[in-house]
Amino acid sequence: NAGVTQTPKFRILKIGQSMTLQCTQDMNHNYMYWYRQDPGMGLKLIYYSVGAGITDKGEVPNGYNVSRSTTEDFPLRLELAAPSQTSVYFCASMLALSGELFFGEGSRLTVL
Amino acid sequence: QKEVEQNSGPLSVPEGAIASLNCTYSDRGSQSFFWYRQYSGKSPELIMSIYSNGDKEDGRFTAQLNKASQYVSLLIRDSQPSDSATYLCAVNAVRSGGSNYKLTFGKGTLLTVNP
Numbered sequence: 001n002a003g004v005t006q007t008p009k010f011r012i013l014k015i016g017q018s019m020t021l022q023c024t025q026d027m028n029h030n031y032m033y034w035y036r037q038d039p040g041m042g043l044k045l046i047y048y049s050v051g052a053g054i055t056d057k058g059e060v061p062n063g064y065n066v067s068r069s070t071t072e073d074f075p076l077r078l079e080l081a082a083p084s085q086t087s088v089y090f091c092a093s094m095l096a097l098s099g100e101l102f103f104g105e106g107s108r109l110t111v112l
Numbered sequence: 113q114k115e116v117e118q119n120s121g122p123l124s125v126p127e128g129a130i131a132s133l134n135c136t137y138s139d140r141g142s143q144s145f146f147w148y149r150q151y152s153g154k155s156p157e158l159i160m161s162i163y164s165n166g167d168k169e170d171g172r173f174t175a176q177l178n179k180a181s182q183y184v185s186l187l188i189r190d191s192q193p194s195d196s197a198t199y200l201c202a203v204n205a206v207r208s209g210g211s212n213y214k215l216t217f218g219k220g221t222l223l224t225v226n227p
Contacts, residue, residue, distance in 0.1 A: 031213050040120070042200060042219040043156070050213055058214070090155055094213070099144045099204050101215065103155035 002026050006091050006104035013081040013111045021076040021107050023091030031094040032074040033058075033101065034066065036087040043090065049074055081111045115139075116203050118218035126226050131188040133221050135201030138182070144204035145177055145184045146215065151197045160186060191225045198222050 004025045013019055025032065030051045035043040045058030049068040063085060065077040074093075078085060088108050092101040115138040125131045133147075144163050148156040162168045162175040162184065174187040184203075188195055201218040 033214075035217075040219060043217040045214065045216075048214060096213070099146055099161060099215070100158045101148075101156070101202075103157070106155050 004091055004093055004102050004104040006089075006107050008107060009105065010108050011110070013078075013109065015081060015083065015111060017081050018077070018079050019081070019109075021078070021089055021091070021109075023074045023076065023104060024072050025074075025091075025093040025102070026072065027093060027095070027102065028071060029093035029102070030071065030096050032068065033092045033094070034064070034074070034076045035090045035092065036060065037090060037106075038087050046076065046089075078109075083111050085109065086111045116201055116216050116218040118199075118201050118221050120219060120221065122222040122224055124224045124226060125191050127191060127193060129191050129225075131191045131195065131223055131225070133186040133188075133199050133201075133223065135184045135186075135203075135218055136182055137184070137201075137203045137216075139203070139205045139216075140179075140182060142179075142182075142203045142205045145175070146202040146204070147173075147175060147186045148200040148202060148217075149197045150200060150220065156200055188223075191223075193225045193227050196223060196225050 007022045033048045034046040044060045047066040049055045091104040147160040150156040160175040162177045168175045172189045176185045198220040200220045202215040
């Protein structure tokens, strides 16, 4: 059972480049999330989705975009990468109303 | 701004001792409370959830909730070196007309259990 799969695991970007972090889940969960985690700073919510076609901003959405065309996939787009976006990004899914998040393995992004 | 505050630590305890991790939250409307464990370089995993005032025990772990004081804690009895990790407190506030779907995390407390 794959759970939540994120790609790539590591990426180095130059300032101003763009990229997409891919996330897919095979648990048929309605809710999906993107968090970023900076050292010693816990998890900050970037965007989330409560179902296909529905997305909303979290705490730190600036510089990012998302889409949710299917239940399984929730890609995160970084436009015009900046050094402040250097972080570890986690995608997660949740069965509705459970409160239990299932996380992917994370994607470590460095912007130079 | 909904906030979740944790002792930043690090917290160091000897093997076999009780580790006590604390968390306070600002939103009095919060309904659900969770403790996640995160090993270094890994993703968080849920270890405890609690919804009602009082204690909830699961093996060596006990979660305690006091909604009046807006306080939730995690006790780890008979601490083992394998418990060494960062523990993240997460809170789920239900908005009027909304549903339970967003968690706010604290910054985490790093626990080290010394053999």
